[in-house]
Amino acid sequence: MSLADRLAQQRALPPAVVQADSTGPRHRGTRHRSGDRAAQQRPLAPRQVQAPAVARELPETPRRAARSADPFAAVKRSVHAALLDVLGPKLYDAQLEQPELEQQVTQTLQAVLQRDETPLTTSDRSRIAQEVADEILGHGPLEPYLRDPEVSEIMVNGYDQIYVERGGRLHPVSAAFTDEGHLRRTIDKIVARVGRRVDEASPMVDARLPDGSRVNAVVPPVALDGSLLTIRKFAADPFTLDDLIGFGTLTRPVAELLRACVRGRLNIVIGGGTGSGKTTTLNVLSSFVPDDERIVTIEDAAELQLRQEHVIRLESRPPSLENRGEVRIRDLVRNSLRMRPDRIIIGEVRDGAALDMLQAMNTGHDGSITTAHSNSPRDSLARIETMVLMAEIDLPQRAIREQMASGIDLIIHQSRLKDGSRRITHITAVEGMESDIITLLDVFRFDFHAGLDEHGRHKGVLRSTGLRPGFVDTLADRGVTLPPEIFSSAEFGQ
Secondary structure, eight states, X not given: OOHHHHHHHHHHSOHHHHHHXXXXXXXXXXXXXXXXXXXHHSOOOHHHHHXXXXXXXXXXXXXXXXXXXXXXXXXXXXXXXXXXXXXXGGGGOTTSOHHHHHHHHHHHHHHHHHHOOSOOOHHHHHHHHHHHHHHHHSOGGGHHHHHOTTEEEEEEEETTEEEEEETTEEEXXXXXXXXXXXXXXXXHHHHHHXXXXXXXSSOEEEEEOTTOOEEEEEOTTTSTTSOEEEEEOOOXXXXXXXXXXXXXXXXXXXXXXXXXXXXXXXXEEEEEOTTSSHHHHHHHHHTTXXXXXXXXXXXXXXXXXOOOSSEEEEEOBOOOTTSOOOBOHXXXXXXXXXXXXXXXXXSOOOSTHHHHHHHHHTTTOTTOEEEEEOSSHHHHHHHHHHHHHTTOOOOOHHHHHHHHHXXXXXXXXXXXXXXXXXXXXXXXXXXXXXXXXXXXXEEEEEOGGGOBOTTSOBOOOEEEOSOOOTHHHHHHHTTXXXXXXXXXXXXXXO
């Protein structure tokens, strides 16, 4: 058939059929077989025409609600540019103290705004000055929420969608970045401070803010809809034992038990899910360590806030662009054994470092504390066993469990409940082994049967099970005594 004949046939077909025939995928059906050309020329029914078109459509990404444009965007851009022209290299002068830099930025901002001829009210000028100062000195639209003590977490799902957590609940906020480039510049600013990088070759990064807040960033191509940023805030003044008691995380008798366990140099594992408050509890437990002991902390991103005098802080390091220079948690644990530590505190164990941690616990380094992600006290041991296997050392299962049974003395399990509160739900002692099973004993358990109050919050508290753990004798041998009534009655745990 000539080209002219084929064009004539296409003009005779309905538009939808022409499009499906010219651009649609060629299936194995009879419609595209050379021997059935008459079927191609017959007009199709409307329902048959639409079916291939619908099948070719890709699922659409949900669109976010359109945001109104910032009426002061142009003014802020001009003020920002004028500020950079005036201050220039001073903004990046390492010799300039932060208070002095803030003072110079504030003074220059006021001068620039006074020269600007745009009619603005006093409140608008103050708002523009604050937002430009936040951009220069801080983290742009996130800065107000970083200053807000009620905000515990900030989640950026894209440059135009930000959520914050208050009281354990998520709330959307009206703040937004200007565009994707604005968000990327903020992420680069955060990670550069701690010597990390994030780009297409390394699209995920863990970092921290100067106050110890934990930062996680993910950028394209891994993040399909734009860069993602999550900041878990830590209070400038870390929570104390009284704060946790006030929050309902634990009770006064449990606090006294944990204080005795730390001072008696028991090895403790704090388990729980993401955001359950493990690091906060670890900080509080660390405060019970005597001031005359040498403490070595090991973390992926330094966030522990210990107040003792003799603290050595170590932080892991990712590989460089040349895939060299990586320092893993496991390397730091092994090196810490040569630093004459009285206590080794690991922010979180998540890989083969679990084996080195168990070795340290079983070779005279009593009083070690770490955290691990888990769903229950029993699951904490199962996860540690799995992580030991990640060390790629062929150990029999029983040998691993014997190391855990002799090395770990206490498991504290913490959960984030449906009402948003973070509660310790189990205080569990590791008693030993029976056959191939590690024996656990719940000393305190959270009372879920107490129900909910009128605000939907759990009314239950940690209650004693009435069972006396075997580590009480170990504490007594080390000069730490506990009142026997703390274990004698379930009502004493209220």
